[in-house]
Amino acid sequence: TMVRHNWTVDYMFSAPDCVEKLIIAANGQYPSPPIFAVEGDTIVIEVTNHIPTEGIVFHWHGIYQKGTPYYDGAAYVSQCPINPGETFTYKFKVDRAGTYFYHGHFGMQRSAGLYGSLIVTLPDHKKEPFSYDGEHRLLLNDWWHKSIYEQELGLNSVPFRFVGEPQSLLIEGRGKYNCSLLPESTASPPGCLTCNASSPWCAPHVIPVTPGETYRLRIASVASLSTLNFILENHKMTVVMADGHYVKPFDVYNLDIYSGQTYDVLFTANQDTSKNYWAAINVRGRNPLTPTGLAVIQYLPNPATLLPTTSAPVSPVWNDTATSLNFAKKLLAKPGYEPPPPKKCDRTLVLLGTQNEINGNVKWAVNNISYVHNATPTIAALKYKIKGVNNPVPPPDFPAESYNIFAPPSPPSATYGTPVYVFEKDDIVDVIVQNANTMTPNVSEIHPWHLHGHDFWVLGYGDGLYNASRDPASFNLVDPPLRNTVAVFPYGWVAFRYVADNPGAWPFHCHVESHFHMGMGTVFAEGVRHIPKLPLQTLGCGLTKKHL
Ligand code: C2O
Ligand code: CU
Numbered sequence: 355t356m357v358r359h360n361w362t363v364d365y366m367f368s369a370p371d372c373v374e375k376l377i378i379a380a381n382g383q384y385p386s387p388p389i390f391a392v393e394g395d396t397i398v399i400e401v402t403n404h405i406p407t408e409g410i411v412f413h414w415h416g417i418y419q420k421g422t423p424y425y426d427g428a429a430y431v432s433q434c435p436i437n438p439g440e441t442f443t444y445k446f447k448v449d450r451a452g453t454y455f456y457h458g459h460f461g462m463q464r465s466a467g468l469y470g471s472l473i474v475t476l477p478d479h480k481k482e483p484f485s486y487d488g489e490h491r492l493l494l495n496d497w498w499h500k501s502i503y504e505q506e507l508g509l510n511s512v513p514f515r516f517v518g519e520p521q522s523l524l525i526e527g528r529g530k531y532n533c534s535l536l537p538e539s540t541a542s543p544p545g546c547l548t549c550n551a552s553s554p555w556c557a558p559h560v561i562p563v564t565p566g567e568t569y570r571l572r573i574a575s576v577a578s579l580s581t582l583n584f585i586l587e588n589h590k591m592t593v594v595m596a597d598g599h600y601v602k603p604f605d606v607y608n609l610d611i612y613s614g615q616t617y618d619v620l621f622t623a624n625q626d627t628s629k630n631y632w633a634a635i636n637v638r639g640r641n642p643l644t645p646t647g648l649a650v651i652q653y654l655p656n657p658a659t660l661l662p663t664t665s666a667p668v669s670p671v672w673n674d675t676a677t678s679l680n681f682a683k684k685l686l687a688k689p690g691y692e693p694p695p696p697k698k699c700d701r702t703l704v705l706l707g708t709q710n711e712i713n714g715n716v717k718w719a720v721n722n723i724s725y726v727h728n729a730t731p732t733i734a735a736l737k738y739k740i741k742g743v744n745n746p747v748p749p750p751d752f753p754a755e756s757y758n759i760f761a762p763p764s765p766p767s768a769t770y771g772t773p774v775y776v777f778e779k780d781d782i783v784d785v786i787v788q789n790a791n792t793m794t795p796n797v798s799e800i801h802p803w804h805l806h807g808h809d810f811w812v813l814g815y816g817d818g819l820y821n822a823s824r825d826p827a828s829f830n831l832v833d834p835p836l837r838n839t840v841a842v843f844p845y846g847w848v849a850f851r852y853v854a855d856n857p858g859a860w861p862f863h864c865h866v867e868s869h870f871h872m873g874m875g876t877v878f879a880e881g882v883r884h885i886p887k888l889p890l891q892t893l894g895c896g897l898t899k900k901h902l
Contacts (some may be wrong), residue, residue, distance in 0.1 A: 356398055359393045364404040369523035371529040376501055377467035378458065382604065385493055385527045386470035392477050393451040399444045401436060410446060413459035414472060415614065416598055416838050422446045423733060423885060424856025424892045426806055429460035429552065429729035431861050431877055434895035437714060438692040441571050442891050451476045452598020453572040453616040455493065460517025462502040465578040465867045467527075469493070473572060474598075480773055483691060483892060484594050484603065485622055487567040492559075494573065494635055496580040496644065497529060502654075512714040517868055520580060520894050523635050523647025534644050540589030558651040560658040563623040570594075570620055577613040578867035581639035581678075581800055581841070583669035585618075586651065587631040587662065591619040593685070599809065599836040601686035602739070608669055610638055610678050612802035614839035614865035619757040627653050630660045636669035638678065639800040650889035681813060685835040687811075692836055695811040695851045699784040703775065704820060705873060706753035707801055707842070707864065708715040709792040710768035716793070717873045718864070719768035721750045724873030725863070728772040730896030732877050737885045738776070740897045749773035749876065749902055759790035759819055766793055770873070779881030785810070785862075786849045788818050789842045798844035801869065805878070807860035810852035811838040820847040840866055 361380040368384045380386035380401075390547070391397055391728055401415045403410050413427035425446045426432040436442040451474045458468035471491050478484060499521050500506065508515030571591070583720040585608040586757055591605050595618035611617060625631065628902075629635040635647040644665035652658045652700045666760055670677045687694070728743045735743035749771070757763075775785060787803050813829035829849060842848045863875025 355392065355395050358391065359387065359389065359399045361387070361399060362402045362404045363410050370524055371531040372495055373499055373521070373531045375499055378463055379467060380470070382446050382468050382660055386468060387631045388471040388473065388491065389456070390473050391448050392473070392475055393448065394477065396445060396447050402441045402712055403436045403438055407437055409437050409460060410463065411435050411460050412456050414446065414454070414456045416452070416454040416616070417446060417448055417472070418856060419446055420449065420860065421809065421886060423856070424888050426615065426858065426860070427459050428861045430729070431732045433731055433892035434597060434898065435460050435501045436702045445683050448474045450474065450598055450813045452741060453574055453618055454598060455574045455576060455616070456578055458539065462506055462867050462871055463503065464576060465498065466502045469508060469576045471572070471574065474499050481590060483600060483688065484620060485568070486570040486655055487569040489572060490561050491526065491572045492574070492649070493526055494577060494582050495524050495575045497522040497524050498532070505868070506871065509872055510715060515715040517579065519637070519640065521644065523580070523582065523637070523644055525633065525635060525647050525649040528557070528559040528649070529647050531559070533609060538684050548831070557770040560652050561649055562652045562654055563621050564654050564660070565627040566795060568620055568622045570618055572616065572618055573611060574616040575611040580637045580644070582611050582635045583638045584611055585634045585669060586665040587634065587664065587667050588625050589621045589631065592605045592620045594620055596835055597684055597809065597837040597839060600691040601835055602686045602688050604684050606681070610842045612800070612839060612865070614802050614804040615807065623653060624824070628656070629653065629707065630656050630662055632662050632664065632668040633668055638669060640672060643671050656784060674828050678844060682841065683814060686833045687835050689833060695813070695831055695834060695854065696782045697849055699782045701777065701781055702784040702786065704786045704788060705791060705876070706757060706788045708763050708768070708790050711762055711766040711793065712768055712770060717768060718869050719873055720824070721753050722768045723771040723773050723876070724768045725750055725875045726770045726772060726873065728896065730739065730898055731892070732772070732774055733885060734888060734898045734901065736859060736879055736882045736894060737888055738898070738901050743772065744774045745771045747760055749775060753788065757790070760794045762791050762795060774859065777878065777880040779854065779857060779884060781880065782853050783854055783885065784849060784892040786847050787842045788820050789845055791845070798845060800841055801864040801874065802839050802841045803862065804839040804865045804867050805852065805862045806859055807856045807858060808852045809838050809851040811835070812837055812840050813849040813851055815843065816847050825849070854878070854880035857884035
């Protein structure tokens with residue numbers, strides 16, 4: 355079946371946390387419209403860019419795009435941006451049921467609020483290996499009051515101006531900024547619409563439940579910066595899926611979700627029915643300066659306005675990495691439902707992510723190359739063998755051996771580039787992502803790494819420097835979870851394996867919006883000879899003109 359949508363994308367004023375600002379949205383909705391489809395369906399989205407001065411693209415995060423790599427929606431990798439006034443039609447198949455989402459993938463448009471849910475359900479003749487009575491979607495994110503244009507300029511400025519910690523955390527696009535945090539000098543807070551004594555709360559998102567019933571929560575994080583810790587007050591959750599793949603069910607009271615990841619969890623409304631409860635998100639992995647994001651679990655028939663009298667749920671302390679790692683290691687594929695990985699790999703990459711400086715600009719780099727877009731999309735450069743677009747010298751498979759991951763880079767320099775790692779079709783690839791010290795002594799950040807066009811088996815995590823002769827022995831080749839986004843922890847490494855069976859050019863990048871914008875990404879290409887003909891509507895920019 356075809357699932358059709360018609361979207362007009364434009365700027366709009368919105369106040370999701372009670373403070374009004376400019377956002378980008380489809381059809382005047384924030385979050386943008388949810389897409390519902392059944393496994394095997396074809397999704398057709400006709401997008402008209404109504405923004406007068408800015409191109410847009412949509413990326414369908416977690417969808418393979420087998421046979422349609424040109425509709426993956428990564429600006430300048432898989433297509434030219436959709437110019438103001440233009441209409442573009444995405445058409446692709448959703449081949450696996452699960453909880454997904456989509457988002458803008460040009461500049462920092464995701465941070466401007468351009469995203470929505472993409473829910474793929476099973477056809478009637480297939481059954482989930484768990485049961486529930488109802489379901490709710492929870493799209494999570496962090497939120498800034500400054501426009502993305504000021505944020506982008508700040509990141510590119512000398513001296514560097516960081517976007518800072520978010521002002522609010524939102525659940526299904528709702529939150530509440532704490533106006534008492536505004537500096538006193540701020541006369542009548544701009545657009546601080548409903549955030550005043552007479553209405554101390556913007557209406558939080560409500561999750562209605564019938565006592566005694568079991569619910570499936572489809573949780574997804576499109577956060578720009580923060581690792582989020584999700585809690586259901588007083589309720590135990592059973593984790594059943596991660597990034598659209600079944601895991602061996604296990605129980606938690608809170609869970610860490612990194613930007614780009616999804617979890618499906620079950621919970622039963624089995625608490626005191628005279629009350630409502632909080633669903634909450636807190637920042638982890640960075641010293642939090644942002645108040646808890648809250649939604650209400652409404653025990654019917656209590657009114658939604660019956661707010662819990664308890665204080666906001668508390669998450670594990672932000673720098674307790676051991677707890678995060680422990681949760682990450684509990685995620686194992688459900689046997690019989692997910693395939694195990696191939697036993698051997700054909701090629702191994704070790705990719706070192708570092709913070710660097712180029713001509714005074716703060717940048718992130720992968721094996722010392724800081725990614726910048728070329729005006730000619732990578733997929734077109736590969737398909738039409740256009741020279742001078744991607745770096746002629748292949749990027750290095752390994753970082754410099756002498757690199758000390760425990761100290762700031764010295765010298766802190768990298769080069770700009772548009773690298774492409776090229777693989778043969780069906781190569782089995784191992785990727786080790788190595789973390790390191792930033793330019794600040796004794797600081798190493800968390801990075802959620804996301805691969806387009808694929809899922810990968812997460813084979814293992816380790817502390818310190820990856821050791822190629824010792825560490826592979828510890829890889830889990832029995833029941834590693836399949837995912838599309840995995841976190842690398844401070845001063846650690848993560849290893850994954852995937853099969854390069856999807857001809858195309860696929861971004862592999864840190865899903866922190868500012869990190870990717872500052873160069874923390876690269877492109878994996880495979881089966882170049884098998885890349886299908888590129889639709890005309892995806893071309894037109896850079897050196898693709900003569901191939902129109
Ligand atoms: Cu959701 Cu390239 O990202
Ligand atoms: Cu990062």
